Structures are given as structure tokens and as C-alpha cells.
Amino acid sequence: MNMNPLGDSAIMIRFDDNITFETHQKVMILAARLQERPFPGMIEFVPAFTTVTIYYNPIHLTYQEAYAALEPMVAELEVSSERTSRIVEIPVCYGGKFGPDLDFVATHNRLTTDEVIQIHSEAEYLVYMIGFAPGFPYLGGMSERIKAPRRSSPQLTIPMGSVGIAAQQTGVYPIETPGGWQLIGRTPEALFRPHESPPSLLHAGDRVRFRPISPEEYHQWKGVTS
Amino acid sequence: MTIKVIRPGLLTSVQDLGRYGMQKDGVIVGGAMDLFAFRLANILVGNQEEKAALEIMMLGPQLEFLENTLIAICGGQLSPSVDGQPIPEWRPVLIKKGGIxxxxxxxxxxRAYIAITGGIDVPEVMxxxxxxxxxxxGGFQGRSLQEGDVLLTGSPSKWAIRTLHRLVGNSGSSLVAASKWTISQSVMPIYRNNPVIRVIRGGEFQWFSAKSREQFFKTDFWVTPQSDRMGYRLNGSELKLSEQNELISTAVTAGTVQVPADGNPIVLMADRQTTGGYPKIAQVATIDLPILAQVKPGEIVRFHEIQLEEAQELLRVREWGIQLLKQGVQLKD
Incomplete structure (x- = not known):
């Protein structure tokens, strides 16, 4: 574990140099502590794969003071505690116009499209962090059997809700954005909800399952929620 | 007050101090690029600092004021005028009904900021x-301003109303009148072209080759046209790691200088993503972010190293100056 400045207004705590479940647990425990007991001068924090970054106001607090406020919180973390995570189910309509690259992912892995859907939807994924775009989850736990390279050139617009695969990662695009992932399906669920608090459906530490739905269910869902 | 957008300019957007508390949900901070000029503009029209103002870039808009309005323009010198009469920056200015x-x-x-007394009235989002x-x-319908948009503002402070009345009295038949006082230069950042920007070392500074570490501080970097509110893409000495090393994605911040594999550094600005995975060679000291925010593509920047303690001390001194100035403005009557 080490603590270092990130510029003159933030401090980064790094627990490890490898992404492991144990490191993730430490990240989540510290995040929970900071949420419950922010120290004076703290602005916000961002949990990531192996780090927690804490932003503070340098007008009120020197780096040394921020360090001193955090040190005891980090020290007592060494005592590992059990955390229960929330499971969030995300409905996905796989293939067709919603998942134009499903065939590619299947062919690439010598599988049928049904097998890709089954493998993708039977796994349980862990949200390591949210980043890249509002509400975008970095998920761990995808099977190697369905991994696929990124597209050689990124698409200018990937529709909101697209579910993609890049190498051994899978994720959902919460807003329309450019991107280079292989798109295998789309969810009607909104991952980014700017008018709700908190605005992201998913948070670091959540567990995720994808549930296959038909195009009819997709449209029905969209009709109900919009 | 009501303001009509006759021409929107290149990129005119509603901005404030930024959106905090949701970076963990991937929501960017955003807000004004030059926070010093933004805050000063609000202070000079008697607004609380969190009020929304307009950020304009390079080619400013054309705005029609449908009522007598107190405004202040701070930041880059983009030659503002009302009906052909040049108006000064960094001070309160009255624009009378019908003034353009x-x-x-x-x-x-x-970049310059147009603060309007009472602040731009748009809904708060997150x-x-x-x-x-x-x-x-966020902002005005989530987009930059367009021709025909109509902006409304909140209620001015008592100080602003008094200042407005006094300027109306002084204005005679002119559609515009500026206060006679302005702010002291001593509190201002030293805005200049091709500036030297103070930085502290980044988390992965030691990952870079000895040559690249030296070149970072001793050579010029050119600000490329692919620079925007999200980040400045620089071009100059190719910065290389001494050995191949992968960074696990983590949080970044304003002023993070990250270096992708091509060796060209990117300085993250207001609309940066919340996380990144490139090695960080340096961090622009917050005190110099306003200066960097005023640099345009084609300019050259150099980096000068300072220590973290100095960077924080400079901020505290600047803040003290701003607070004094704020009190001083309120006493002008």
C-alpha cells in the first residue's frame, strides 16, 4: 500500500499493482468508510481497480494534513471484513440490429451465436470501477471463450445501451459515444440517469448478470420506461 | 433580465464551478476552463461564485440585452464592444436595453467569461x-448556444442593483457605461502567450527515460489543433518510458499530463474523463490552470518544475487575494 499526491488537490492510495478480488475488497471498504465519514476539506473520492483517489481542497488542507487524516483510516483496513454486494440484473436483447457483431464474436471463437449468448449471460460479473463515460462499468469475470479483438477502426457512434466485448472485457455504453468494441446486444435499461441521485445504475462493488430478452420485450421495456 | 442570442459564436456555453461528488459514477467535473476569470466575472457583478455564466471561445457571440443589465467580462481579450463602442474587461459594465x-x-x-448579474437561469442538473x-x-438544453436562444437570469443582489442605477445615471445617452475602477493586477494570473507552466512531478515520472524526463522540462511543446475543453494534445519531444510498463486504469484530475504510447503528452482539462490508464509524467499546478486555459492551438508551452508544498502555498496566497478583492468590490458603492 502506498499514498501519493495526484497533483496539488488529490491524494491517491494504491493497495496493490495487480487486480485481485482481495485488493478490490480493500478499495470498497475504504470507499465505504469515506462515504460514511468524510474528513473536513475532502471533496469526493473515486474508487478504481487497485486505488482510491481522494480529492480535497488545498485552501483548507495541506497534503500532509490530508495524508494524516487518511492514514488511520487506511491502517485499520488491514482487518478484512465481509462485504455483501448487490446483484443487478441487466436485460439484453442479443444479436440482430442490436448486436451487429454477435456473428463475428461467434465465428471468431468457433461458437454458435446461441452459445455466445449463453456464455455471456450465465456468468456473474463484478463492477471494479465506473469510468470512461458516466455510468460505464468496468466489469470483471467474462469467460475467455467469448473474447474478441477490438474493431480495427472505432465507430463514430455507438448507440446508448450497447453491450460490447473488447479482449476479455465486457461492458455497456450508457450514452451514445464513439468506441471500438464488438457489439453483441443492447439493453433497454438506462445505466446513466442524470435526474436521479446517484446518477449511475451501477457502482463499484456491484455484481451484474445479463438476462437475454427478445426484441418484443426490448421494445415493451422501452415503451414502459420512456 | 432577458438576453437574446443573435449569433452564437464559435462555442458559447453555460458554465459554472463544475459538478462535484459524482466522479465515482463517471460524471465529469466540467465547468469553466479558466476558473479564475470565471470567479472574478461573477464577483464583479455581485454574484455568488457558483452562479452560471457564459464561456466564450475565440470567436465571441452577439447578444442583445432586452433590459438594462449589469455584466462583467473577464479572461482573454476578445475585443468586446457595444454598438461599436469598445468596452473594458475586468470591471462591471452596464448595457442598456437594446444594447448589442x-x-x-x-x-x-x-476564452472569456460573460457574467450577468443574477446568473444565467438554467436548471441545475446533478x-x-x-x-x-x-x-x-446541463447548461442551456445540454448544448452550446444557438442563434435565437433566449437566456433568462436570476435576481441581482442589492449591491448589483445600486451599481446598475449608478451606472445608468452616468451613462447619458450611451447604451453602455463601465465602472471607473477595475481590479488590482497583483491578484491576477500572469496571462501571456507561449507561457511557462508550473508543474509538479506525476505519479509515473520515474517510469520515463532519463532523456525524456530532461526533455520534458527543457524543450518546447506545441499545442495542436486537436485540443479542446477535454484536453490539450501537445507535440514536441517524444516522451518514452525506460521500459515497457502497463498502468492499471485509475482516477485522473485537472492538469494531469498523461503520455500515451505515441509519446505525445496530453494535458487533461475541464471536460476530462474521470479515469485514465496512461502514465502521468506531471501534474499542472492548479495555480497555472487559468493560464493554460487561455493558450490556443499553435502556441508553445514549456514546463517548469515546482514542489507540491509551493503549489499549495501559491493557491492559498491567490485565494487570500481573491477574498480581499471580493470584500473590496462589495465596498465600492
């Missing part, structure tokens, strides 16, 4: 009124 504010040549800097262009939300 236009901008001309870009003389220094590239705790801020700044425009989040990529997510198409």
Missing part, C-alpha cells in the same frame, strides 16, 4: 448548471 454586445479580434488568450456537452445535458 459583440466581439472582435482575439488579442490575448482565447448539482451544477455547467454544460456537459458529451452527455448532452
Amino acid at each position: 454586445l459583440s466581439f472582435g479580434a482575439m488579442k490575448t488568450g482565447c 448539482g451544477s448548471r455547467s454544460t456537459y456537452l458529451r452527455a448532452e445535458m
